[in-house]
Amino acid sequence: MVKALFLDRDGVVNIEKDYLYEIEDFEFIEGIFSLCNYYQELGYIIIIVTNQSGIARKYYSEEDFNKLSTWMVTEFKKNNIEIKKVYFCPHHPDISGECFCRKPNPGMLLDASAEFDIDLKNSIIVGDKERDIEAGINAGLNETYLYDETNSIKSSKATKIISKLDEIWK
Ligand SMILES: [Mg+2]
Numbered sequence: 001m002v003k004a005l006f007l008d009r010d011g012v013v014n015i016e017k018d019y020l021y022e023i024e025d026f027e028f029i030e031g032i033f034s035l036c037n038y039y040q041e042l043g044y045i046i047i048i049v050t051n052q053s054g055i056a057r058k059y060y061s062e063e064d065f066n067k068l069s070t071w072m073v074t075e076f077k078k079n080n081i082e083i084k085k086v087y088f089c090p091h092h093p094d095i096s097g098e099c100f101c102r103k104p105n106p107g108m109l110l111d112a113s114a115e116f117d118i119d120l121k122n123s124i125i126v127g128d129k130e131r132d133i134e135a136g137i138n139a140g141l142n143e144t145y146l147y148d149e150t151n152s153i154k155s156s157k158a159t160k161i162i163s164k165l166d167e168i169w170k
């Protein structure tokens with residue numbers, strides 16, 4: 001069994017912009033590479049779990065999403081970080097009906113756990129929305145971090161609310 005660092009994408013890996021799918025709009029958040037390096041050194045595998053309802057809404061295609069993911073994973077690699085897999089939920093309940101993968105549901109984390117034999121209890125999730133935290137809790141994680149750069153979120157089920165990514169490991 002292996003521990004995982006689960007990362008939400010928009011708002012954790014890259015600066016949140018509505019329905020982002022173009023490489024030129026993708027800006028990495030400060031501290032994301034150091035965070036990944038730290039946990040990678042400790043033996044955690046790194047997995048991205050992202051809701052992408054823009055696909056259901058037809059704002060961009062699955063192919064657009066995959067193209068951006070391939071580029072993003074290469075950028076991580078340049079920083080000596082291996083992203084094991086990018087799981088995404090292309091659905092939206094109003095358009096494609098309820099699904100088990102859209103956070104706060106734990107489907108993506110459970111799929112990852114089955115695929116890579118992950119010890120969920122001892123894994124970590126970092127998200128910028130409460131639904132990321134809930135997905136972690138629903139999957140049985142004990143350690144969850146809510147990243148809120150603006151310091152405006154007052155309460156959360158998260159282990160800790162952080163305003164800088166390095167607060168998790170420093
Ligand atoms: Mg997000």
Ligand SMILES: [Zn+2]
Nearest residue numbers: 089091099101
């Ligand atoms: Zn889904």
